[in-house]
Amino acid sequence: MSEAIDVRKGLVGVYADESSVSKVMPETNSLTYRGYAVQDLCEQSNFEEVAWLLWNGELPNAAQLAAFQKEERANRALSPALLRVLRDFPKDAHPMDAIRTAISFMGMEDPETADISDAAQRRKSLRIFAKAPAAVAAAHRLSKGMEPIAPDAALPFCENFFHMVFGRVPAKEVIKAFDVSMILYAEHTFNASTFAARTIASTMADVHAAVVGGIAALKGPLHGGANEAVMHMLKEIPSPDVAEAWLRERFDHKALVMGFGHRVYKSGDSRVPTMKKYAEVMADVVGDKRWMNTSAVLARVMLEEKRIHPNLDFPAGPAYYLMGFDIPMFTPIFVCSRITGWTAHVLEQLADNRLIRPLSLYTGEEQRAVPAMSAR
Helix, strand or coil: CCHHCCCHHCCCCCCCCCCCEEEEEECEEEEEEECEEEHHHHHCCCCHHHHHHHHHHHCCCHHHHHHHHHHCCCCCCCCHHHHHHHHHCCCCCCCHHHHHHHHHHHHHHHHCCCCCCCHHHHHHHHHHHHHHHHHHHHHHHHHHCCCCCCCEEEEEEHHHHHHHHCCCCCCHHCCCCCCCCHHCCCCCCCCCHHHHHHHHCCCCCCHHHHHHHHHHCCCCCCCHHHHHHHEEEEEECCCCHHHHHHHHHHHCCCCCCCCEEEECCCCCCCCCCHHHHHHHHHHHHHCCHHHHHHHHHHHHHHHHHCCECCCHHHHHEEEEEEECHHHHHHHHHHHHHHHHHHHHHHHHHHHHCCEEECCCCCCCCCCCCCCCCHHH
């Protein structure tokens, strides 16, 4: 009987549910949010508009966007209690552990935590969206022995994040590159962290719990942590001149090369050209093209020798590094973006919920008697 059961390791090719949030369109190889290609959203919209789109199904008009921005800005501040908790974190704690714990604490504080009605879930999703960047920035500064910088309600979402991390707002080219990265990272169908969040939500747990689960899944280097691994890898290569030899040595030892390949895309990640464009803008702004030149060599050789394309993490890693962010902050930045996708999926899951509870094909011992101690 077991021979007739088709076990799909990693759920490859398994359709677990329906979704209208996002899709990779096979005809154009484009990732779309609610039908809009992400590369078009990057050039014609901003991250705040995309957050609204993911939650509501349509792009906002001017009045809706203004009301959304006003509400988001009003909910950015962290509570004194949470700030005290952040101060007590170990100085060497990974920022992903910090944001995971901070979101969980927010759930304990939120007056609507137990209310899983659609309206309450939407309000909580917005509060998480507004507060997460402040928690990431505060945890970062405290780990460096610096005081947190309070959010500035006069600044847009992306400008405010730089203000809270660095105490200044950079040039508009940097903000645009960061905004593009946030749009590209916002959502990607039933990836590991999104499926984890939906599974938690299917139990009727609160949205904070679902987001914490998503963060835990995203931490892994085979998922969100890959952007950090990419930059660590690039820093191992002394110069673009030796990049090809370095990579071929990796081939010889069958070592993993980070930032390449994707389970969904077979002809290349549709997000890469846009992120690569803005990573190159960052290289021009900073005046340091080493990382992008090294990346170009790696991408060329990987395609020639392995027929494997880079994924989004490959250009995002050096882009964030050129913006001045510490490498351990890359994945928490991803969190601040992907909160929009996770919570959109939580809302969708609960609108037509069924507990996610798959089967496993048992391969252990048949039922047997417990032997006496003397016979063991």
